[in-house]
Amino acid sequence: MRCIRELVGLTVGAFAFALIGLQPCGAAEPAPRDGGSLIMATRGQVQGFDPLTTRAANRETTMAGALVFSKFFTLDEQGKSIPDLATSLDNSPDGLTWQLKLRPGVKFSNGAPFTARDVAHHFQRILDPSKNQAFAAALGALKEAVAIDDATVEFRLAYPWAAFPSIFSADSYLFWVMPAEHEDSAGPDLNRRPIGAGPYVMTEWKQDDSITFEKNPNYWNPNAQHLDKIVIRFLPDPTARFTAVKTGDIDIFYEPLGKQVIEARNDKTLKVMEYTGTGAYTLNINTSSPPLDDVRVRQALAYALDRNVELKVAYDGVGYLASSFWGPGSEWNCPDVGYPEYNPEKAKALLKDYGKPVKVVLQSQPTPTMTIPAQLYQSFWQKVGIETEIRNIQGGPSYISPVLRGDYQIALWEVADVPDPDFQVYQAFFSKSGGNLTRINDPKLDEAIETGRRNLDIDVRKKAYCDFSKEMARQMPIMLRIQSIYFAITQPRVHGIPPLRRGVVRLNEVWVDPK
């Protein structure tokens, strides 16, 4: 494994970011073997396959959907787009009309042809604001989808939207196309009876236990189907998952803890997969709540944090400090944004300049992954004279709600890893967006966000997001902690898992050695 790390290090630069333990050392990847089955254990459950029912998708859902529904384009290891269900995507010069050509001869798993009518019908269903306004908003500029002929779908946009092409290679449940009749007739069962054009079909779903997939006999590319059966099992307890992968009860352990990663690295009978993605664990600051409305206070908070200590204590040293949303492995990475380094003297100076005593409330959850960092911050801020009250709130919705309402000061948060920066920044930091969590209102940020959204030139967009990151480091509406990092521990018999982009284990082309 070490030689892979060095190899990657040579080609990419400073940090190993992508794939570790993916290929055996020194040897060319052997030819995939067909047959066999595989079990992956995850923390969460698959929620379902109809976005209008589930309304949100966790990574487990995304991974299950990726087996049943192929994307229109897939990304190779370098992030280049490869045709899958679609063969091409062309835009009009004004960037307002896009034509998607579907691969001929593709069938759904029930044998029905995969047509432009089905694709257009699906998008229209998602866009219907009477069904779900949030989805319509997420698709931003997209106005409508129309089937031109059996193999061509035309997408019409309200304004040029640079991130638009990326939705066709996104791991998003919003783009899981089912036959139009099925979507119309299945009713509430649609969520649990997926019919897709992907390599696998769902054959059994035992709620709270497991979900089973078998080869789709109608798949267009049988060469890419290796496993006979794939089972995703739900095992919420990380210790249980670790035990199960060690005993061979499961083949892939998704989302291990930091200390388990360290243990597995030293265990010759296990492989560790690691991917440092975009996105980051953060501390959101409500910039409308005094004293946090003063940029000096926000800066002082950031300078006071010794993030290396946190990395060691809370993450067992596993991971990388974030300086922007886009890490060193991302094509959107901007090397030097001037994110504050640990400097307690500077923090004290800023506070002295501010001149009033500072007291803040930190919203956290009573779980170890949250309480340990929260207590660390409290002690760091204490050292520079900031008094911190920790407010623990249990569980998902009750935690999210105050942040959405703006009824918070500082909150532990995560900026998700999504395929295009626009998805990360527009809704959360554009001053006029409904989802502006930090209440930041800064013309420079707005300008960068707007440019990134509307300009079709990739270099202009990259510069815009670089400007965005630099301005964020100055305005400090959100403190960055650890870059989003994803792990999976596997049995050595498992091969062919692509890099865990956005934390997704893509199982569709995986193969295994016989047991």
Add this chain to the structure above:
Amino acid sequence: MLPFFLRKLLRLILVLLLVAAATFLLLNLLPGDVALSLLGNEATPAAIAQVRAELGLDQPLVLRYLHWLIGLLHGDLGRSYITQVPVMESIVDRLPVTIELMLLSQGFALLLAVPVGVWCAYKAGSRIDRLISSAALLLLAAPVFITATVLMFLFALKLRWLPSTGYVPFIASPLSNLAHLVLPALAIGLSEWPPLFAVLRADMIKTLQQDYIALAKAKGLGPAFILLRHALRPSSFTLVTVSGLQIAAAITGALVVETIFGLPGVGRMLTGAVYNRDMMLVQGCVAVISVGYVLINFGVDLIYATLDPRICR
């Protein structure tokens, strides 16, 4: 017998109504909203309002409760807010797992508590009795998840005797089914046997001071015969009550153990449902659990009658 039955039935219905009402109220007093848990971080107020309307959450509480009750009378517990699967179907799917787990764990607990309890009562006050009594107290204090983790580490990882996680239906393979349930059941059983042990020991000590035990001794009977054939039955009334309560209360152990060992039982579903504020599912689970609770109590009454001939008149 018939009036007895009717009285029980009436009580069952009353308990059910009360529990349903209490669950309804409690869940509505809890912070959090199913709409938010459905929509996640990017929820806008408009979207939340829309989801609430779709799920009927915008109706007044009393109306929703009545609606649910009417459905209940038809055996329809509604559909899960999250998965849209009929609640009844989900519960029927998972119930066998939980029932098997509860019975097995109680079996383990009794298998441990009865011999040890009888022995300690016989040797009451001795060093071994004091040792076991304190050990039982210690186990009582040990949370189920610790016991479960230790058992898994020992028997699944180190010794490799039993599978670490997962579930196989009994019909598919009885042996494999048992192998998968031994550790979870043992984990609950280990935390459940101390109270059983304690009540049996205490009752047994009292029984052993009775004249009929003195008479049994005076008959020249051996201690084993006296303990098991004379003293055990009259000492086990509290044991049966506690055991009955525990089978029902084992649902709390099932919440934890099913999650750790990845068993698809009611406990696990309930945990998830509470977390997601999937009230339909929670209500359904609670209704079924309370019916089970009352049925178990009914069963305890029946066992009483066979244990103590004085009751059956």
Add this chain to the structure above:
Amino acid sequence: MTKASAALLDVTGLRTRFHTPHGIVQAVDGVSFSIQRGQTVGIVGESGSGKSVLARTIIGILAKDGSVTTTGCLAFEGRDLLKLPEREMRDVRGKDIAMVFQDPMSSLNPVKRIGAQIGEVLKRHLGLRGRAAETRSAELLASVGISLPAERLRQYPHQLSGGMRQRVAIAVALAGEPKLLIADEPTTALDVTIQAQILDLLRRQQLARNMAMILISHDLGVIAGRADAVAVMYAGQMVERASTRSLFHSCCMPYTQALIRSAPKLPDPPHTRLRAIPGRPPDMLRPPAGCRFNPRCDYATDVCRATQPMLSAADADGTHLYACWHPVGGHGVLP
């Protein structure tokens, strides 16, 4: 009552001590007596005087966990029962020596059928099982005067009246065909009307089977006319011992005298006031020095408070013994 080699049971210097958290209780303190085959010895004394402990010591059913220690000699047919290993002692219990307890409500197992409670003795000691045991059990029930014995075998104790239950208990005791029957207050818990019936039943069985019997009671009236000899116990000690006739005619101990006076007489009209003995039985953790009865005794003098009286003979042949500094002699009166 001299020591005869033919004695069935010879008790010598028997001491039973209870080791309680508060100290040692001398429940039986140096008791000696003997009983011949077919003889009935009555033991009287107030509750707490050690009668029941004496009975349980003889049959060996006190706790074996070290909280009770017994010394002295219990020669039964020449064998010292105190030295007998527990396993062999189990063969003696129920077979050679049997016992009837005070309260048939509590001495019969409430959750076992009567047939089983008799049958287990037959199986244990006579090797009878199944039909043979059932037949024998029914015979036993019939012999103690229970009607429809075959049906009774299938009943539970709570389905019988108190008197019937005591008859069952007697049948249980007789099942092993014992040589010695210890009846510990066999009628105390029963209705007055039933008491005489049960006592007569015991006497009849004892005579018919030539069985020795120790009849324990707090009530001299129960013993009068049914025992050949009587021993009086006070605070764990035997304070007077005589043939029944001699005791009632010329008791020596003031305590015996008080007992005779306080005994309710069966011929008494109902609601006759009992003449209770003044004062309370002594605290057995801290018994008084000297004669243990002295705090309650009308005749007590300094010597009584200082020195314990030894058992001494009241008559020439030494069959009437008493322990008192101031024997009442002529005060003894027939009840």
